[in-house]
Structures are given as structure tokens and as C-alpha cells.
């Protein structure tokens with residue numbers, strides 16, 4: 176385990192003379208116009224949840240795309256703003272993208288090429304030359320903006336994810352003294368899947384500009400090394416887990432990401448959350464329901480939401496005594512809705528929920544409550560606390576933070592149903608593991624978890640809490656910083 180304070184000390188002691196720069200596509204705070212004036216909110220993203228805690232504790236600069244409609248209104252002349260607004264701890268520097276750049280780089284190459292290419296969920300990736308051109312242009316824009324901040328200072332630049340694969344090399348080429356780490360938050364597929372990408376060589380060369388490259392689990396690290404072996408004339412050392420390419424060495428390692436266990440578990444037991452749970456239960460008319468389940472996801476085809484509903488359908492069919500006693504609450508923040516595959520998914524979810532609810536509804540009871548909006552963290556906690564079980568049924572997921580957040584917040588007598596195809600499944604062996612593709616065994620697993628004795632549930636929850644508390648978000652950040660310090 177590592178505490179917020181220990182991470183802060185590590186950064187203060189070891190990175191003293193360095194500027195600490197975090198870079199990601201998504202910004203941690205978004206400003207929007209509302210009838211009450213400009214308001215600031217936090218987006219639903221695992222990456223933001225994780226790194227905001229880190230920067231709040233150690234300070235520095237976060238460089239990201241300014242995507243909020245009111246973002247330009249609140250920055251200074253250098254496009255910077257201090258955040259969090261109510262208690263400023265670090266600088267957010269915003270990068271502006273034209274509609275054309277956003278369409279090609281974000282909605283195109285990042286989310287219709289790399290996202291489906293790396294998640295094996297049978298969604299065909301799109302390869303568009305013009306998207307690739309915009310993607311390169313935007314990576315260069317990020318590089319320019321970071322170099323303006325660094326200006327010859329010693330800097331540690333920590334880049335996030337698949338939107339910025341070319342950035343490590345761009346930074347290193349411009350200033351070889353910059354220490355660069357890149358963390359890949361999604362799965363890395365096997366070489367057979369990756370080799371269809373027309374720009375594989377540029378993407379791999381871009382990433383190998385980093386001194387340190389991180390993945391969630393060893394399996395993704397191995398896939399990456401195998402991909403390098405297949406695509407580039409590089410020296411891959413599997414024992415040392417390093418790649419030497421063009422005279423530069425990159426260490427490739429697994430760093431499983433965690434959550435702020437202390438903060439979540441503390442806030443979950445407060446009176447505010449308890450009162451809010453009671454309020455929400457009344458509002459949803461579920462105060463007398465015996466079995467309450469929850470799911471909370473960005474609405475994304477990788478998260479296995481239709482598969483989850485199909486399993487609930489099968490559960491109610493096969494074990495009819497749950498009818499009238501069981502409600503599943505699905506929280507779903509809308510995501511990437513300009514993309515056709517996401518529009519189709521939303522339509523599929525609508526018709527599935529409508530069909531299942533129609534099939535079983537009686538006396539005002541329905542089995543699935545679909546809440547398609549972004550909730551406050553406090554509301555999320557309240558949903559977790561009122562639930563007897565949580566389902567995370569991703570078809571493929573780098574890690575999955577929702578399951579860790581649920582367990583951190585959960586009461587003792589609860590259970591977690593977790594897809595085998597998440598990175599988290601490797602750590603949370605005390606969850607009930609499921610195959611989301613098979614409604615029959617999935618439904619049986621829901622039944623099994625509801626039938627489990629309270630002692631068994633409490634024993635499993637305690638073990639999972641212990642593991643999540645030990646491997647928290649600060650440990651993740653500290654391990655990456657230590658690994659980079661060792662090699663830099």
C-alpha cells in the first residue's frame with residue numbers, strides 16, 4: 176500500500192527539480208454553460224478518476240484537450256486554469272482542437288480504429304487515411320504545447336493512452352533529456368490482431384520513444400513484446416522486459432491500476448450517502464425490493480451491457496421466484512454518441528430493456544431500471560451502498576475500475592459478478608467470475624451469488640477490500656515514478 180502522503184513525499188523528494196507533466200486527451204475538469212452560469216464538472220472516466228487524485232496530491236501540470244463549451248471563457252492568456260476550482264492544487268493547460276481535428280483524431284482514429292482494434296469484441300476497426308492525418312497533426316499539437324511548458328527544464332512527462340501514441344517519440348526527438356512514461360489503459364491485443372493496422376510501424380515507433388511503457392497486466396505486456404518482435408527490427412529482451420530500438424531502450428512493465436480505497440470507503444459510510452440512498456430508493460420505488468443489483472458504465476459496446484440484460488432475462492425465466500423481488504439498476508453515462516456503433520448500441524439497449532420489462536412487469540414492478548445519465552460521485556456511492564450485488568460484464572477491459580470502486584464502497588454482505596475478460600479478474604479472485612457471452616451460466620452465477628450465505632459474502636468482500644486497499648491508486652503512481660527514476 177502507499178498513502179497519498181507517501182506519494183506526495185516521493186514526488187517532493189525525488190522529482191524535486193523536475194516539472195511533473197501529465198498528458199491525456201480527456202481533461203479532468205470541464206466547464207459548461209448552464210442557466211445558472213458557467214459550471215465545472217468531472218467526466219466519467221477511469222483514467223481521470225485515477226490521475227486527478229495523483230496530481231491533487233503532488234502538484235504539476237495536466238495538458239489535455241479543452242472540450243467543454245465554456246472552457247475558453249475561464250482560462251488565462253496561456254490557456255491555463257488552476258484546478259480543482261474549489262481548492263486549486265495543480266495547473267490544467269487546455270489544447271484547442273478544430274471540429275475537423277476532433278472528428279479525425281478523436282472520433283476517427285482513436286475511437287473507431289484503435290479502440291476496436293485493441294478490444295477483441297468483434298467490432299470491425301475503421302482505417303481512414305484522413306483520420307490518420309488528423310491524428311498525427313493533433314499529436315504534434317500536443318508535443319508543441321508540452322515543449323512550451325518544459326522549455327529546457329528537467330521534466331517527467333507521463334502520457335496517457337491510445338490517443339497519444341506518437342507523442343513519446345515527438346518529445347524525445349525534440350528534447351532527449353525529457354523523461355517519458357506512457358501508460359496504455361486498454362488491452363494490447365495479440366500480434367495477429369494488431370498486424371492489420373496500416374500504421375502499425377509508426378504507432379510502435381512512436382510508443383518506443385518512451386523510457387517506460389506501462390500496461391495493466393503481464394498478458395498485455397507480453398502481447399506488446401510479441402507485436403514488436405513481429406513488426407520491427409528491434410532487440411526484444413523478454414526476461415528484462417525491455418526493447419532496444421534505434422539505440423534507445425524502453426522498459427515495458429505491468430502496473431495494475433487501482434482506486435483511492437481510503438477515500439471511497441470513508442465517503443461511502445457517511446450519513447450524507449446513507450440519507451441519499453434512502454431518498455433514491457423511495458424515488459425509484461424500490462424500498463421493499465429484496466434483491467437490488469447495480470451496474471455503472473460508460474455506455475460502450477465493450478462493457479457487455481446487452482449481455483448483462485440477456486442474463487437477467489434468463490435469470491427471471493429460469494428462477495421465476497425472483498420476479499417481483501429483484502431490481503437491477505443500470506447507471507449509464509452516454510459516451511462517444513457521434514459514432515454510429517454507439518448510436519446502434521443505445522438503440523439496442525433501449526429495445527432490450529423495453530422488451531424485458533414488458534415481459535415481466537406486474538403491479539407496477541419492472542426488473543430493469545435504466546438511468547441514462549451522468550451521476551455525481553455521491554449518487555454513485557449511494558447506488559453502491561443500497562445494492563446487494565454489482566455486475567461488471569465487460570467483453571474485454573484493460574482493468575475496469577467500477578468493480579474496484581463498488582467493492583471499496585460496498586456493505587459486507589454483498590457480491591461482485593465480474594467478467595473473466597477484465598484485467599481486474601486477475602486480482603479479484605473472490606468475485607463470482609462470469610463469461611458474459613453465455614447467458615445460461617451468467618444467469619446461474621447471479622443466482623449463485625444471491626443464494627450465498629452472508630458469512631461467505633462477507634468473507635469474500637473482506638478479501639477483496641484487502642487487496643484493493645493494498646494495491647491502491649497511489650501505489651500504482653508511485654511504482655511508475657520509481658520505475659522511471661531507476662532507469663532515467
Ligand code: GDG
Pocket residue numbers: 218219220221222224225360361432471472473506507508548549550551552555572573574575576577578580
Ligand atoms: C479505461 C479502460 C481502465 C461511470 N459512470 C459515472 C461515473 N463513472 C466512472 C466510474 C469509473 C469510470 O467512470 C469508468 O472506469 P472504467 O475503468 O470502468 O472504464 P473506462 O472509462 O473504459 O476506462 C479501463 C481505466 O481506463 C483506467 O485505467 O480500468 O479498462 O477502458 O471511475 O466511477 N462517474 C460519475 N458519474 C457517472 O455516471 N461521476
